[in-house]
Amino acid sequence: MTPELPAMAPRLRDLRTRAGLTLEAAASRAGLSPAHLSRLETGGRQPSLPMLLALARIYGTTVAELLGEVPATADPVTRGGGPGAREADGWTYWPAGGPSRAMQALRVQVPYGGGQDDLVRVHPGEEWLYVLDGRLRLALGESVQLLEPGDSAHFDSLTPHRIGAAGAEGVQLLFVHTLLRSGATQLCLGGNGREAVRP
DSSP states (O other): OOTTTTHHHHHHHHHHHHHHHHHHHHHHHHHHHHHHHHHHHHTSSSSOOHHHHHHHHHHEEEEEHHTOOOOEEEEEEEEOEEEEEEEEEEEEEEEEOOOOSEEEEEEEEEOTTTTTTOOOBSSSEEEEEEEEEEOEEETTTTEEEEEEOEEEEEEEESOEEEEESSSOOOOOEEEEEOOOTTTTOOOBBBSOOOOOOOO
């Protein structure tokens, strides 16, 4: 469990309450069981980055607010020595843009063979990926692309997609997605029945 979780757990509950949602209603929209969401709100489980992105959409906020990061200031520059790395479900990510923006930018380290590799995601919005190091396996619809350092992809997130490292060294990428502030955002199931909650 990461050090941020005790502070994040009550924040998740407060944001759900502020959105006027019961535990059951919020869990249903996120594709989670009420018991699972309850454990997230009490710090009993670690939320993955997919879950944080889904909950941010449902609550009409940003991942930065869920994590309790400092609100955006007039300075548009994000320094490399700024907020530290966060880990969620095996993925490590660093903020690469200001919070409370329509676009969310992250630098992400994806390990090889992570538990999220087989999740098929479908949701409104757009995504842009740029490979910094390692090789990325990107499945878009029926096609599978192998991206090398310097390669990028920009696609409509309604296209079913999967992201994973193609080599044992993992892959590091820049990841930008549009943040949709709609409580009606529908999340879809992966090919093996697992909830797809990440863009």
